[in-house]
Amino acid sequence: MEPRQTEQSIDDFVVPEIAFNTPFVKNAILADGDEASPLFAVGEEDVPELVEVTVDQLDAQADTMAKLTRQIAVPDELRTPVLTTKESVPVTPSHFIKVEKNIPEIDRIERYAGQDADMAEWRAHKHHVMIVSEAGKPIFTRYGDTDAMNTMMCVIPAVSAFAGQLNQTLNAIKVNGTLHVYVKHGPIYFLIITKTGLPELVIRKHTKYYYDQITSALTHVFELMLARRPSYDMRENLTGAAPLISALIRRSIYDISFTLDALRVCPMPKDPRRDLGDLITSKRPSTALFAFVTVGRQLVTAGRPKNVKALVPGDILILMNTLAVLVQSQDPNEPVHLRFPICLPNFNRRGFLYAVTRALVPGMLCTMLATKEEACDSLDAALQGMFVILGDPTRLPLRAALVESVASPFYLADTVIEGKRRAPLHFVYVDKVTSQMVGPGFGLELIGRDEQRRAMLRYQRIIARSEETQFGRAMVDSYDDAAVLSWNTKKFRLLVTYAADTPPAQMVTVVKELLDWVYRKVDKDRRGEVFILDWPSW
Amino acid sequence: MQAPKKKVLLKIIILGDTGVGKTSLMNRFVNQKFTATYKATIGADFLTKEVTVNGQRVTMQIWDTAGQERFQSLGVAFYRGADACVLVYDVNQPKSFDDLESWSQELIVQACPQSHETFPFVCLGNKVDKAGPNRAVPKKKAKTWCDSKSMPHFETSAKEATNVDEAFRKVAEIALLQEQQNDDPVYLPETIEMGGDNAEGGCPC
Numbered sequence: 001m002e003p004r005q006t007e008q009s010i011d012d013f014v015v016p017e018i019a020f021n022t023p024f025v026k027n028a029i030l031a032d033g034d035e036a037s038p039l040f041a042v043g044e045e046d047v048p049e050l051v052e053v054t055v056d057q058l059d060a061q062a063d064t065m066a067k068l069t070r071q072i073a074v075p076d077e078l079r080t081p082v083l084t085t086k087e088s089v090p091v092t093p094s095h096f097i098k099v100e101k102n103i104p105e106i107d108r109i110e111r112y113a114g115q116d117a118d119m120a121e122w123r124a125h126k127h128h129v130m131i132v133s134e135a136g137k138p139i140f141t142r143y144g145d146t147d148a149m150n151t152m153m154c155v156i157p158a159v160s161a162f163a164g165q166l167n168q169t170l171n172a173i174k175v176n177g178t179l180h181v182y183v184k185h186g187p188i189y190f191l192i193i194t195k196t197g198l199p200e201l202v203i204r205k206h207t208k209y210y211y212d213q214i215t216s217a218l219t220h221v222f223e224l225m226l227a228r229r230p231s232y233d234m235r236e237n238l239t240g241a242a243p244l245i246s247a248l249i250r251r252s253i254y255d256i257s258f259t260l261d262a263l264r265v266c267p268m269p270k271d272p273r274r275d276l277g278d279l280i281t282s283k284r285p286s287t288a289l290f291a292f293v294t295v296g297r298q299l300v301t302a303g304r305p306k307n308v309k310a311l312v313p314g315d316i317l318i319l320m321n322t323l324a325v326l327v328q329s330q331d332p333n334e335p336v337h338l339r340f341p342i343c344l345p346n347f348n349r350r351g352f353l354y355a356v357t358r359a360l361v362p363g364m365l366c367t368m369l370a371t372k373e374e375a376c377d378s379l380d381a382a383l384q385g386m387f388v389i390l391g392d393p394t395r396l397p398l399r400a401a402l403v404e405s406v407a408s409p410f411y412l413a414d415t416v417i418e419g420k421r422r423a424p425l426h427f428v429y430v431d432k433v434t435s436q437m438v439g440p441g442f443g444l445e446l447i448g449r450d451e452q453r454r455a456m457l458r459y460q461r462i463i464a465r466s467e468e469t470q471f472g473r474a475m476v477d478s479y480d481d482a483a484v485l486s487w488n489t490k491k492f493r494l495l496v497t498y499a500a501d502t503p504p505a506q507m508v509t510v511v512k513e514l515l516d517w518v519y520r521k522v523d524k525d526r527r528g529e530v531f532i533l534d535w536p537s538w
Numbered sequence: 539m540q541a542p543k544k545k546v547l548l549k550i551i552i553l554g555d556t557g558v559g560k561t562s563l564m565n566r567f568v569n570q571k572f573t574a575t576y577k578a579t580i581g582a583d584f585l586t587k588e589v590t591v592n593g594q595r596v597t598m599q600i601w602d603t604a605g606q607e608r609f610q611s612l613g614v615a616f617y618r619g620a621d622a623c624v625l626v627y628d629v630n631q632p633k634s635f636d637d638l639e640s641w642s643q644e645l646i647v648q649a650c651p652q653s654h655e656t657f658p659f660v661c662l663g664n665k666v667d668k669a670g671p672n673r674a675v676p677k678k679k680a681k682t683w684c685d686s687k688s689m690p691h692f693e694t695s696a697k698e699a700t701n702v703d704e705a706f707r708k709v710a711e712i713a714l715l716q717e718q719q720n721d722d723p724v725y726l727p728e729t730i731e732m733g734g735d736n737a738e739g740g741c742p743c
Contacts, residue, residue: 134619135620136599150599151586154601158584160615162582229652231619231621
């Protein structure tokens with residue numbers, strides 16, 4: 001169903017007191033700068049005073065912040081650690097990550113392996129992803145067998161070659177409601193054929209994640225091989241990582257964190273989050289490069305040495321996808337214990353880091369990474385040590401808080417705005433400074449899986465549309481059964497799903513209340529509950 | 539599950555002047571069919587055929603190209619990663635034979651194979667069923683040219699299925715041989731070392 005689109009300046013909403021008088025943004029800046037070492041977009045500059053500011057001042061501050069973020073996010077000397085080359089030795093695919101247990105993702109791949117493009121069953125799938133080398137050799141297909149599909153897949157670079165001859169770039173074709181998107185990253189082509197309604201811009205963003213997931217499994221070795229031998233057949237090396245790509249594709253269709261390049265934060269009161277960070281800092285071995293605590297695909301906290309560059313959210317999303325699949329491959333009756341190599345492509349695409357994962361409490365995992373495989377034993381011992389400490393009676397309150405976070409990893413939309421008759425059906429708030437996002441679980445009115453997916457697709461559509469508009473403008477897509485609002489500023493993005501008959505004035509009220517809620521949660525008394533503000537460092 | 543490397547996939551490109559029978563040869567080899575009706579290939583066409591060469595299962599991904607002038611010079615992207623090339627001429631059209639040199643050069647220039655000298659070519663003189671006693675391109679002349687380039691030569695008829703299977707099997711054989719010779723091992727990625735220098739450039743937070 002195509003939305004009825006409206007677009008208006010945020011001034012039309014008459015909410016300047018929400019947008020500009022809330023000190024949340026200042027708090028975000030403050031939080032980013034005054035705490036020890038936030039993991040993302042680290043700021044070490046002087047922090048502005050917490051005073052009331054005018055709109056102009058805030059905009060100027062935002063510009064400064066934007067520059068600051070760029071300066072801090074990009075510097076090469078922080079991005080690229082000192083590298084030395086180990087003596088090169090030939091490796092077999094067994095050196096790379098391999099997911100081979102009987103997990104649902106493998107079942108899914110195997111279920112469709114017998115299909116090819118001539119079959120009605122294949123054509124009935126809503127979202128195809130095909131990956132092929134420049135030579136036209138298949139690398140991956142979401143549905144079907146690459147051998148059976150190779151005649152079709154080799155057309156992808158051929159068509160692009162013809163377009164190139166005309167000095168054109170083939171981007172997308174839309175036929176009868178089916179969108180074909182062609183994307184090239186490095187030496188490989190992606191063709192996505194979708195009937196989901198995902199916009200082209202969103203699909204293009206997703207393909208970068210697919211490329212990063214491949215790099216994460218193989219490092220930049222595959223780029224070198226394809227540069228040297230364009231006819232190289234990558235499939236053997238990628239066999240073990242196919243479930244990771246498949247899981248990422250499935251997830252990305254409905255999970256807007258990939259579209260927004262933002263991390264979901266697991267709700268947790270400030271004190272236990274800080275105590276957990278302190279525990280990591282005190283118990284991590286000297287070889288630990290990064291440490292992450294996660295609940296599902298939500299981040300609880302993360303730490304790193306002070307002299308190591310910050311990770312971008314994309315690398316953490318890739319890590320969390322890898323973890324999600326590997327955990328599935330574990331015996332559910334055994335405590336989670338994983339050791340795996342992983343390349344974080346935006347951190348350093350040239351080599352593997354070595355990860356060890358253990359559960360701190362059931363459902364909450366701690367992953368530590370080191371640069372050398374030999375360090376895994378010490379990482380493992382540290383994780384076991386943390387587990388033992390959390391079992392100590394004196395740490396019972398911390399353990400109880402962790403267990404509580406696992407049990408309640410989402411807010412509920414109707415508890416965010418308590419006692420209001422017109423609570424939103426759902427919302428997502430993204431703090432652009434720290435790339436963290438918060439959104440409630442789905443309430444009763446979006447209880448069905450199809451309804452939830454539809455809500456996520458609507459967010460994806462309005463995000464794509466709003467990317468092309470200037471900051472500060474709000475827009476609303478109206479559907480028969482709901483309305484979706486997007487408000488995109490330099491500092492945050494707010495997405496809200498309302499009931500269909502919500503009047504504009506009510507929408508504005510809800511926006512105000514949501515921003516109040518977000519602000520309240522990072523208030524001095526309760527800061528650190530919604531977002532991660534205390535980043536462990538060593 | 540993605541298939542492990544049970545079989546080798548080879549990209550084979552067919553080149554030659556327009557009307558020499560490239561598409562007919564591919565259809566004969568893959569589908570065992572022939573039609574006398576001429577339909578010019580627009581851009582390119584693709585077919586796949588599985589064969590077994592010396593016990594090794596091979597999937598031949600055959601890229602049939604248009605020989606017409608307006609589709610020539612398909613560009614680097616089209617030729618990249620070719621494992622072998624089939625050069626086709628019409629034994630009754632001397633120009634089509636003379637043009638083989640430029641077709642082979644086109645591929646070498648565009649595909650940039652690892653070794654120009656050893657890149658696998660096979661030369662097919664097609665339409666021998668139409669050739670009379672005074673054929674335009676004598677077999678000896680073609681053979682001499684092919685020998686000078688260490689290129690296997692076959693005279694074929696797509697219409698009568700003469701030598702077509704043999705020629706394509708030869709293509710698979712020499713392409714597979716080349717593929718095995720080029721099968722460099724994958725090297726272990728560099729290990730990331732966090733040296734002391736890293737601290738100097740590090741974030742002071």
